[in-house]
Amino acid sequence: MADSLGESAQAGPEVAVRDLGGGVRSVAVPIPDNPLGHTLVYVMDTDRGPVLVDTGWDDPGSWDVLAAGLEACGTGVGEVHGIVVTHHHPDHHGLSGRVREASGAWIAMHAADAAIVRRARETRPERWFTYMAAKLTAAGAPDEHVAPLREGPRRRSAPPGLAPALPDREILPGELLDLPGRRLRAVWTPGHTPGHVCLHLEEEHPSRLPGHGRLFSGDHLLPEITPHIGLYEDPDDATVTDPLGDYLDSLERVGRLAPAEVLPAHQHTFTDAPGRVRELLAHHEDRLAGLLSLLRQPLTPWQLAVRMEWNRPWDQIPYGSRNIAVSEAEAHLRRLVKQGRAEAVPGSEPVTYVAV
Numbered sequence: 299m300a301d302s303l304g305e306s307a308q309a310g311p312e313v314a315v316r317d318l319g320g321g322v323r324s325v326a327v328p329i330p331d332n333p334l335g336h337t338l339v340y341v342m343d344t345d346r347g348p349v350l351v352d353t354g355w356d357d358p359g360s361w362d363v364l365a366a367g368l369e370a371c372g373t374g375v376g377e378v379h380g381i382v383v384t385h386h387h388p389d390h391h392g393l394s395g396r397v398r399e400a401s402g403a404w405i406a407m408h409a410a411d412a413a414i415v416r417r418a419r420e421t422r423p424e425r426w427f428t429y430m431a432a433k434l435t436a437a438g439a440p441d442e443h444v445a446p447l448r449e450g451p452r453r454r455s456a457p458p459g460l461a462p463a464l465p466d467r468e469i470l471p472g473e474l475l476d477l478p479g480r481r482l483r484a485v486w487t488p489g490h491t492p493g494h495v496c497l498h499l500e501e502e503h504p505s506r507l508p509g510h511g512r513l514f515s516g517d518h519l520l521p522e523i524t525p526h527i528g529l530y531e532d533p534d535d536a537t538v539t540d541p542l543g544d545y546l547d548s549l550e551r552v553g554r555l556a557p558a559e560v561l562p563a564h565q566h567t568f569t570d571a572p573g574r575v576r577e578l579l580a581h582h583e584d585r586l587a588g589l590l591s592l593l594r595q596p597l598t599p600w601q602l603a604v605r606m607e608w609n610r611p612w613d614q615i616p617y618g619s620r621n622i623a624v625s626e627a628e629a630h631l632r633r634l635v636k637q638g639r640a641e642a643v644p645g646s647e648p649v650t651y652v653a654v
Contacts, residue, residue: 518549
């Protein structure tokens with residue numbers, strides 16, 4: 299299904315490029331100090347030049363790998379015609395601005411994530427630290443965990459992605475993107491972020507695998523891991539959202555597409571998207587059922603996160619990852635409350651939840 303172009307023969311960064319056939323290649327762009335290792339940036343030929351699906355983390359080493367990878371693909375950064383961003387996270391959108399500066403390429407993103415980009419650029423770092431401290435306090439986090447956030451940027455570096463590039467184009471759900479010579483349709487798949495999109499390449503698979511084209515799945519559908527589903531963060535919006543419900547609905551939408559092959563942003567390409575969707579739906583239902591067992595006693599979101607199963611014991615989870623875990627616990631709580639399977643305990647402070 300794919301041939302490796304190998305490592306770059308010239309001196310420079312180590313580059314992993316794969317030819318996936320049909321005018322599509324992937325470049326593994328590293329994510330510094332992250333167990334995911336890299337983001338798979340896809341390079342797609344069009345009649346007006348290469349278009350990238352995501353760009354990778356904004357880091358000098360990552361930039362060097364992306365530039366060398368494009369050279370290995372027989373093109374260069376300056377030739378890029380456009381960038382389609384699956385979602386706003388910095389390991390996907392981080393280098394978009396730099397690619398645009400070097401090439402004049404346009405950047406396209408769903409409106410919901412474009413709004414997050416604008417808000418991130420307009421909100422001072424101090425506001426984010428205050429917001430995060432208040433949210434964690436309300437979730438029942440202990441004072442020693444919240445204290446560093448109250449100290450703010452005097453002691454801690456600002457969160458990544460606070461100055462991302464503003465997109466030039468809005469991706470509309472269901473639209474056929476304006477890519478001369480290609481048929482790439484946007485599929486809105488909220489959950490991991492409110493504006494996450496998958497991109498359905500409605501062309502026959504180059505190896506004639508059974509199914510309907512190929513799907514650039516971003517972080518929505520991954521072969522071996524489940525994406526983080528946490529709360530949609532917005533310091534100025536108190537809307538009660540249901541990210542996990544959004545994600546589960548979006549999974550079913552993608553499963554019905556039945557693509558011949560999935561091209562995710564992490565790990566590796568794979569087939570049988572409907573089967574993977576079924577696995578993820580079952581995983582989340584099992585997890586919700588497990589949380590109901592924990593909620594036989596009232597728990598705050600922090601207490602629930604401490605008791606949930608993660609990929610390592612709680613005392614080994616780094617500080618920032620604990621914040622992500624609490625957000626994920628809250629997203630699951632919201633799903634259970636919306637389903638009528640759990641409820642907040644009246645008068646509890648910080649708020650606790652219990653199974654119904």
